[in-house]
Amino acid sequence: MERNLKEKEWTFFNSFQDVFSFFFLLGRKAKKTKVFYLLSFMPVAMALMVQFGQIFYSRNSLSGPYVFSNIIITFYLQFIILILALFFGTSVCSEELEGKTLSYLTTRPISKSSFILGKYAAYSLLMVLMTVVGVVLCFLILNFNQLGRFSLYKVLLKDTAVLVLGLLCYTALFTFIGTFIKRSIMFGLIFSFGWENVIQYFPGSTQRFAIVHYLKSLLPSPTSGRFSFLLFRLEPTPPVLAVVILLGITALFLGLACLVFSYKEYILEE
Amino acid sequence: MNPVIKTRKLSKWYGNILGLSDVTLKIEKGITGLLGPNGAGKSTFLKLLTGQIKANIGSVMINGEKVRNNHRIFSQIGFCPESDSFYEEMTGWEFVTGLLKLHHFSQADIEKRAAKALNIVDLEKAKDRRIKTYSRGMRQRIKFAQAIAHEPDVLILDEPLNGLDPLGRRKLIRLIKSYRDEGKTIIVSSHVLSEIEAMTNNIILIHQGKIFAQGDIHYIRDLIDTHPHMISVTCSDPRKIASRFVKEDYILNIDFTEKKDNFVVKTNNRDQFFNRLPSVFIEEKTEVQEITSPDDNLQAVFDYLIGE
Numbered sequence: 010m011e012r013n014l015k016e017k018e019w020t021f022f023n024s025f026q027d028v029f030s031f032f033f034l035l036g037r038k039a040k041k042t043k044v045f046y047l048l049s050f051m052p053v054a055m056a057l058m059v060q061f062g063q064i065f066y067s068r069n070s071l072s073g074p075y076v077f078s079n080i081i082i083t084f085y086l087q088f089i090i091l092i093l094a095l096f097f098g099t100s101v102c103s104e105e106l107e108g109k110t111l112s113y114l115t116t117r118p119i120s121k122s123s124f125i126l127g128k129y130a131a132y133s134l135l136m137v138l139m140t141v142v143g144v145v146l147c148f149l150i151l152n153f154n155q156l157g158r159f160s161l162y163k164v165l166l167k168d169t170a171v172l173v174l175g176l177l178c179y180t181a182l183f184t185f186i187g188t189f190i191k192r193s194i195m196f197g198l199i200f201s202f203g204w205e206n207v208i209q210y211f212p213g214s215t216q217r218f219a220i221v222h223y224l225k226s227l228l229p230s231p232t233s234g235r236f237s238f239l240l241f242r243l244e245p246t247p248p249v250l251a252v253v254i255l256l257g258i259t260a261l262f263l264g265l266a267c268l269v270f271s272y273k274e275y276i277l278e279e
Numbered sequence: 280m281n282p283v284i285k286t287r288k289l290s291k292w293y294g295n296i297l298g299l300s301d302v303t304l305k306i307e308k309g310i311t312g313l314l315g316p317n318g319a320g321k322s323t324f325l326k327l328l329t330g331q332i333k334a335n336i337g338s339v340m341i342n343g344e345k346v347r348n349n350h351r352i353f354s355q356i357g358f359c360p361e362s363d364s365f366y367e368e369m370t371g372w373e374f375v376t377g378l379l380k381l382h383h384f385s386q387a388d389i390e391k392r393a394a395k396a397l398n399i400v401d402l403e404k405a406k407d408r409r410i411k412t413y414s415r416g417m418r419q420r421i422k423f424a425q426a427i428a429h430e431p432d433v434l435i436l437d438e439p440l441n442g443l444d445p446l447g448r449r450k451l452i453r454l455i456k457s458y459r460d461e462g463k464t465i466i467v468s469s470h471v472l473s474e475i476e477a478m479t480n481n482i483i484l485i486h487q488g489k490i491f492a493q494g495d496i497h498y499i500r501d502l503i504d505t506h507p508h509m510i511s512v513t514c515s516d517p518r519k520i521a522s523r524f525v526k527e528d529y530i531l532n533i534d535f536t537e538k539k540d541n542f543v544v545k546t547n548n549r550d551q552f553f554n555r556l557p558s559v560f561i562e563e564k565t566e567v568q569e570i571t572s573p574d575d576n577l578q579a580v581f582d583y584l585i586g587e
Contacts, residue, residue, distance in 0.1 A: 019351070023383055031377045038368040109364035113425065116329050116358040117381040120350050271348065274333045276293065277362065 024119040028127025036135045041100075045093055049139040052084040056150040073151040074161060078229070080147055081168045086224055090140060090175045091201040097132040098183025099193040101125060102270060109277045122267035129184050129263065136176050144169055168228065175224045178255045181262040182220070188269040216244065220258065223251040282307050283433060283464040284328065289337035291323055297488045298323040302337070304483065304493065306466065310459045312475035312496070313468040315485035321468040322361055324485065325437050328466070329358050341433060354382060357431035359422050361438045361468075367411035371402050371421050374410060375428050382429045396428035397421075399454065415442035423451065427458075434458060434465040440474050452477050507531055508549045513569040514560070517542040523559045524552070540568065 036042055059076055102125070105111040114124055148165045155161065179201075186200075187193045208219040216222045226245035246254070282305035291298040299320045315321050326332045328339055330347035339346050346352055366374060375393040384392065397403045400420035405413065410421060419442045426434060436455070440448050455478055458465055469475050475482055476496055484491040492498065514520055517535065521542045524530045529548035536543060546552045549572075560567050 019383055024381075027380045027383060031380055034373065034377065035366055035369060040368070108366075109360075109362045110366060112326075112329070112331055112358060112360045112362075113378060114381070115331055116353050116356060117378065118350050118352075118354045118383070119381050121348075276332060 019118070021120065021123055024123035025127045025130070028119060028124050029131045032128045032131035033134060036097075036131055041096065042135060042139075045096065045136075046139050048092065049089050049143040050146075052080045052089070053143050053146045053150065055084070056080060056147040060150050060153070073153075073155065074164065077148055077151045078164070078168070080151075081144070081172070082225070082228065085140065085144065085172050086175060086221065086228075087206070089143075090136075090172055091179060091205070093136045093139065094176055094179030095183050095194065095197040095201055097136055098129075098180040099187035099197055101128045101132060101184045101266075102187040103191075103193055106275055106277060111275060111277060121271040125184065125188070125267045125270050126263065129180060129266075133177055133180055136180065137173050140172055140176060141169055144172065164229075171224055171227045174227075174252070174255050175220070178220055178224075178259045181259040181266070185262040185266040185269070188266045189273060212244070217246065220255070222246065223255050226251040283342060284466070285340045286328070287338050289324075289327055289339060290335050291327060291332065291488075292335055299327065300488045302490050304490065306464065308459075308462055308464045309481060310455060310465045310467060310479035312479045312482040313466055313485060314470070314472060314475050314482050315468075315491075316470050319470075319485045320488040321470075321485055322437055323488070325358075325435055325466065325468060329356065329435055354429065355432045357426035357429065357434045359426040359434075359436045359439050361441070363415070363418055363442070365410045365418065365421070368409060370407050370409055371397065371413070371417075371424075372406040374421060375406075375424050378425050379428050384429070392428050392430070393424075396424040399427065400424045401450070416444055416447050419443050420447070420451075432463055434463060436465065436467045438468055438470070440469065440471075448474070507545050507547050508572060510544045510546065510549070510552060511536075511541060511569070511571045512544065512556075512567070513538070513541045515540065515566040515568075516563065519563050520559055520565055523563070524555075527552075527555070 056076070105114065115121070145165070148161075149156070152158075152161055182200075183193070183197050186196055190196050205219050205221050209216050209221050209225070223246055227248050245251075284304070284306040286302050286304045289302040289304075290300050302324065313321050313324065323332070327334055328341070328346065330339070330349070330352075333347060341352060342355060344352050346356075366377075369377065372393060375396055376389050379389045379392055394403070397406050400423055402417060402420055402424065405417060410418065413421065419439065423436070423439055426436065434455075439455075440451060443451060452474075455465055455467065459479075467475065467478060480496045481494070482496045483493045512520065517540055521533050521535070521544070524533065524544065529546050529551050530544060531547060532545035534543045534545075535541075544552065556570070559565075
């Protein structure tokens with residue numbers, strides 16, 4: 010048939026790519042993205058204030074790298090990536106249900122798994138861009154007088170990689186939750202700011218039930234300072250194992266999300 | 280002729296609520312009108328046909344293939360949903376090209392097909408505007424454009440004429456008929472008999488989740504014509520006007536309502552009544568305010584047919 014000649018080969022990757030580009034475009038235009046861009050720039054404003062304080066009021070008590078690593082842990086790791094992953098991850102499925110646009114997608118020749126993975130990837134890239142831009146700006150602002158120090162860039166790279174890994178992992182979890190729980194945001198908030206915030210301070214192996222434990226295991230522990238209490242009970246998992254576990258969690262929840270989305274019946278309320 | 284769509288004992292419940300019950304049908308090429316009052320089960324039937332929901336019992340086959348969880352079949356199916364839902368931030372062009380992309384066409388082909396579909400629905404000038412700025416009629420047309428853009432063999436249209444102005448309706452009806460002439464299979468749902476009547480003679484009557492009848496539209500039209508009609512007349516002197524009709528044998532009943540300026544006539548010959556009414560108004564020099572048919576709708580016909 011003529012149609013078949015004009016179509017690209019039907020592979021899972023082609024479907025994934027097509028879904029990705031559709032939702033990357035849509036995600037860029039969404040109001041939510043603009044709001045979260047602003048949110049992810051909050052630490053940049055804080056970094057600016059710290060720097061202005063040091064320059065204009067000659068407060069030299071805090072070093073740039075120290076403030077930077079605390080901004081990464083306090084703001085990005087424990088707040089921004091959680092919020093981003095929660096709202097973007099749950100919306101992979103729920104915004105199609107709430108907006109009643111699901112029928113446009115489920116009546117296309119794409120597998121349901123490629124829809125979940127393509128949209129997850131599109132939203133993940135958007136979140137990574139939001140986060141990385143903010144982190145790099147914070148880094149430049151806080152270290153502008155020592156930008157020639159090569160070792161600082163290694164820290165920047167490592168911190169950014171940990172945040173990206175965290176985003177991927179949390180987003181996979183929330184994507185899964187969004188496929189089968191109606192009020193997924195509420196559940197996600199309880200998980201993010203209840204479970205994750207509490208369980209990580211439990212001594213022994215209990216803290217290994219929190220994703221943030223593995224992320225913190227990859228970050229250098231601050232030896233001193235006013236924010237060190239946030240890490241004081243961390244009993245880190247070896248870095249390689251932590252990365253493997255985070256990737257495993259990501260793959261597991263994405264697989265579950267695909268499975269649930271493929272077989273669950275979604276009835277759009279009229 | 281081989282049926283394009285086959286359903287067998289199709290049934291669907293939403294908890295305790297019956298959505299569709301024991302529907303066995305064969306639908307051939309051409310236009311088939313799915314007619315029923317609101318809540319009759321039309322959308323449920325179309326969602327089952329497009330695999331969006333799972334049947335509790337029974338099966339759906341399109342071109343000999345099952346539909347649910349068979350995504351490849353959707354290259355042959357175009358679906359226009361009833362709900363007025365869109366990716367509001369997208370422009371019309373982005374919406375149509377984006378959804379065409381999901382059919383795995385090449386970029387050049389996507390652009391060609393999108394331009395053609397938008398041209399067909401007269402939206403080429405508004406294609407770069409965001410959908411959220413579109414009027415109801417434009418939204419209905421862009422929804423139709425996404426259903427036809429990939430040139431499917433089977434078109435499933437859920438209340439496609441909702442929200443369209445008379446000119447838009449006429450154009451869309453003409454367009455749907457042109458698809459029939461191309462040998463496509465089209466299922467159109469509506470709760471308005473005249474809309475379906477303008478498109479096809481082949482109808483499926485659905486009511487309370489059950490297929491009531493399938494076949495020629497003249498059957499239902501005849502039933503409507505022989506079924507007594509109620510006509511409400513509001514005018515300045517209702518008793519004087521009513522008295523002129525008392526002797527007419529096509530008048531079965533005249534009721535005066537609580538409103539002082541209104542009466543309701545029950546007739547088995549609506550056309551004769553309407554032919555006579557204007558001259559009576561003129562002769563009696565009475566000012567007419569409103570003439571309505573409270574039961575001239577599908578629900579009333581169904582109620583009559585099922586003996587309620």
